[in-house]
Amino acid sequence: MRIGFIGTGSMGSMLIRSFLQSTPSSDLQIVACNRSPEKLAHLTARYPQVETAATPEETVSRSSIVFLCVKPNDAMGVIQQVLPYLQEQHYFISINSAVMLDEMEALLPCRVSKVIPSLTQVALSGVSLVMHGSRMSHEERRFVDSWLERISKPIIVEEGDLRVCSDLSSCGPAFLAVMLREFAMAAVRQGGISRDLADELVKEMARGTGKLLTEEGFEFEDIIRRVAVPGGITAEGIKVLHPSLHGVFDQLLVTTRSKAKHHGVPPTERPQDCER
Ligand SMILES: NC(=O)C1=CN([C@@H]2O[C@H](COP(=O)(O)OP(=O)(O)OC[C@H]3O[C@@H](n4cnc5c(N)ncnc54)[C@H](OP(=O)(O)O)[C@@H]3O)[C@@H](O)[C@H]2O)C=CC1
Numbered sequence: 054m055r056i057g058f059i060g061t062g063s064m065g066s067m068l069i070r071s072f073l074q075s076t077p078s079s080d081l082q083i084v085a086c087n088r089s090p091e092k093l094a095h096l097t098a099r100y101p102q103v104e105t106a107a108t109p110e111e112t113v114s115r116s117s118i119v120f121l122c123v124k125p126n127d128a129m130g131v132i133q134q135v136l137p138y139l140q141e142q143h144y145f146i147s148i149n150s151a152v153m154l155d156e157m158e159a160l161l162p163c164r165v166s167k168v169i170p171s172l173t174q175v176a177l178s179g180v181s182l183v184m185h186g187s188r189m190s191h192e193e194r195r196f197v198d199s200w201l202e203r204i205s206k207p208i209i210v211e212e213g214d215l216r217v218c219s220d221l222s223s224c225g226p227a228f229l230a231v232m233l234r235e236f237a238m239a240a241v242r243q244g245g246i247s248r249d250l251a252d253e254l255v256k257e258m259a260r261g262t263g264k265l266l267t268e269e270g271f272e273f274e275d276i277i278r279r280v281a282v283p284g285g286i287t288a289e290g291i292k293v294l295h296p297s298l299h300g301v302f303d304q305l306l307v308t309t310r311s312k313a314k315h316h317g318v319p320p321t322e323r324p325q326d327c328e329r
């Protein structure tokens with residue numbers, strides 16, 4: 054399969070790396086382009102098997118599946134640019150939540166999907182949120198899902214639910230990291246241990262808790278019940294958390310929904326190596 058990537062920023066380069074990691078080289082050729090050539094050169098220096106295309110048009114012409122991995126402000130411009138080069142048999146996948154499926158289907162002659170990745174795919178884990186266009190057959194949907202299964206757990210969602218779902222699966226890693234960092238920093242302040250030790254304990258705790266939830270069949274309540282033994286100290290800690298957390302996530306979701314209404318997310322400075 055030849056997979057093309059338009060945009061090799063944070064998500065584009067992550068997806069490339071994840072597919073390379075999860076797929077035998079005999080089954081996969083990757084071709085990619087990026088607006089600033091340095092970023093692409095940096096990627097191909099690390100993964101020489103990635104072929105370089107000069108433009109989005111060339112990427113499309115040389116691929117069967119095309120991932121559009123640009124920011125919301127750039128997406129429609131690129132779609133217009135590649136439009137004449139897309140044929141019926143192409144799969145065109147936007148990782149951008151701002152461009153609507155029916156907008157793309159109205160413009161493009163090919164099969165169209167939206168797939169919202171998550172940084173967790175660096176570890177070939179976490180969820181890809183998937184929305185397939187109306188023109189896709191059951192077999193074509195399964196085909197795209199089977200590629201996503203190599204790097205993630207694909208979950209089909211309604212486009213109308215995308216905002217809140219991507220807050221959980223795609224923004225979630227950052228929200229969780231903020232909370233875990235706060236916990237570690239408090240341990241340094243209150244317990245006098247080193248930051249390195251606090252970070253290690255928190256990270257391993259998070260890893261183990263994630264496994265309980267995803268591999269060992271624990272529900273949130275099971276963990277709470279097993280750890281917060283009656284009359285014990287965890288229960289006292291939970292009493293502190295409850296009033297402080299009440300409404301915090303509602304406020305967070307209201308805020309992200311409001312921000313998402315303004316599709317034009319301002320550009321941010323990123324280091325050249327966007328893979329981490
Ligand atoms: N970061 C995350 O965790 C997640 C992000 N997303 C979504 O993924 C999308 C991309 O985000 P992210 O990877 O973080 O953004 P980045 O800014 O890191 O990457 C976007 C890349 O697109 C390139 N680009 C822009 N225009 C063109 C063009 N015309 N031709 C070729 N390349 C182009 C940019 O090039 P240049 O080097 O010139 O800037 C840049 O490298 C966004 O819509 C975001 O919402 C979805 C889920 C999770």
Ligand SMILES: O=C(O)[C@@H]1CCC=N1
Pocket residue numbers: 219223224318
């Ligand atoms: O913060 C953002 O805009 C992107 C979308 C999902 C995760 N990161």
